[in-house]
Amino acid sequence: MLVIRHAGRHFMTAMKKIVFTLFQPATLALIILFWATIPAAMLDKAWVITAISIGTLVMVQALEFVNERHSGWRLDTREFLTDLFYVVLYFAAIAKVETKLAEEPLASAKHALGITTDWAMHLPFVAQVFLALFVMEFGQYWLHRLMHNSFLWWTHAPHHHITQLNAAKGLVGNPLELFLVSLSVIALFDLPLNALFCAYNLTGAIAAFAHANVRFYTPRWYAFFFTTVEPHSLHHTVGFAETRCNYANALILIDRMFGTFRAGEAEVVGQDERKRLLISQQFLFPLRPLLAMLKANQGKPVSPSG
Numbered sequence: 595m596l597v598i599r600h601a602g603r604h605f606m607t608a609m610k611k612i613v614f615t616l617f618q619p620a621t622l623a624l625i626i627l628f629w630a631t632i633p634a635a636m637l638d639k640a641w642v643i644t645a646i647s648i649g650t651l652v653m654v655q656a657l658e659f660v661n662e663r664h665s666g667w668r669l670d671t672r673e674f675l676t677d678l679f680y681v682v683l684y685f686a687a688i689a690k691v692e693t694k695l696a697e698e699p700l701a702s703a704k705h706a707l708g709i710t711t712d713w714a715m716h717l718p719f720v721a722q723v724f725l726a727l728f729v730m731e732f733g734q735y736w737l738h739r740l741m742h743n744s745f746l747w748w749t750h751a752p753h754h755h756i757t758q759l760n761a762a763k764g765l766v767g768n769p770l771e772l773f774l775v776s777l778s779v780i781a782l783f784d785l786p787l788n789a790l791f792c793a794y795n796l797t798g799a800i801a802a803f804a805h806a807n808v809r810f811y812t813p814r815w816y817a818f819f820f821t822t823v824e825p826h827s828l829h830h831t832v833g834f835a836e837t838r839c840n841y842a843n844a845l846i847l848i849d850r851m852f853g854t855f856r857a858g859e860a861e862v863v864g865q866d867e868r869k870r871l872l873i874s875q876q877f878l879f880p881l882r883p884l885l886a887m888l889k890a891n892q893g894k895p896v897s898p899s900g
C-alpha cells in the first residue's frame with residue numbers, strides 16, 4: 595500500500611514538472627492556433643478579444659493555486675479586489691480610451707498620408723503576429739525605460755509599489771501610465787485583425803506569466819525570447835537603481851539586444867520601504883512632486899514686501 599502511495603506521489607511530481615515546463619510555450623502555441631483558425635463571424639464580435647484576454651488571465655491566476663512560487667505572494671482578499679478593480683478598469687476604460695485617442699487617429703493619419711505596408715498583408719500568419727508583437731514591444735520597451743530614467747517615473751512608480759506579484763499585477767498602476775505604456779505605432783501597419791488580436795493576446799498572456807506567483811520550470815529557449823517571472827521579479831526588486839533592467843513586457847530578447855538584461859530573480863518586491871499603496875494613492879501618485887512643492891512653499895516665511 596505504502597509503495598503504491600509512494601509511486602503515486604512520484605508520478606504526480608513528475609507530471610507537475612512536465613506540465614509546468616510546457617505550460618508557457620504550449621499556451622502561446624494554442625493562442626496562435628486559435629487566432630489563425632478563428633471564423634470570420636466570430637472575429638467581428640467586439641467582445642471576443644476581451645473575453646479571450648480575460649479568460650487567459652483567469653487561467654494563469656488559477657495556476658497560482660496549483661504550483662505556488664512564494665507563500666509571501668499568495669493572493670488574499672485585499673489583493674484580489676485591487677487586481678479585479680484594475681482588470682475591469684483596463685478592459686472597460688483604458689483599452690477603449692486607447693483606441694479612441696491613439697489607435698483611431700493614427701489609423702486616420704496613415705490613411706490621409708497614403709502610407710501603406712501592403713507587404714505585411716502577404717506575410718505568413720505567424721510572421722504577421724511576430725511583426726505586430728515586435729513593433730508593440732519595441733515601443734513599450736523604450737517608453738518603460740524612459741519611465742525609469744525621467745520624470746515619467748511618477749506615473750510608473752505605483753506599479754513598482756506593489757509588494758507581491760500575481761497574474762493580474764501587470765495591470766495594476768496609475769491609469770496615466772497604463773495608457774502611456776500601451777501606446778504603439780502598430781496602427782501604421784496593414785495587418786489582418788486576427789494577427790493583431792493574436793499579438794495582443796500573446797502579450798497579455800506573457801505579461802500574466804511574468805507577474806504570476808507560479809513556479810514554472812521554464813525551458814531555456816523560451817526564457818531567451820520571452821519575459822518570465824525571474825527577470826521581471828528582479829525588475830520589481832526593492833532598490834530603485836536595481837529596477838533599471840529587464841524592461842521588456844513580453845520580449846525579453848529586446849533587453850538582450852540593448853544590453854539591459856540582467857539574470858536573477860527577487861522574492862522581496864516593492865519600493866519606498868515596501869509601503870503598499872491604496873488605489874486612491876496609486877491614482878494620485880503623479881501629483882506628489884506638485885503637492886510636495888506646495889507644502890514646501892507653505893512652510894516658507896512670507897517676505898515683508900508682500
Ligand SMILES: [Zn+2]
Pocket residue numbers: 738742750754829837
Ligand atoms: Zn518598471
Ligand SMILES: [Zn+2]
Pocket residue numbers: 753763764805826830
Ligand atoms: Zn511589472
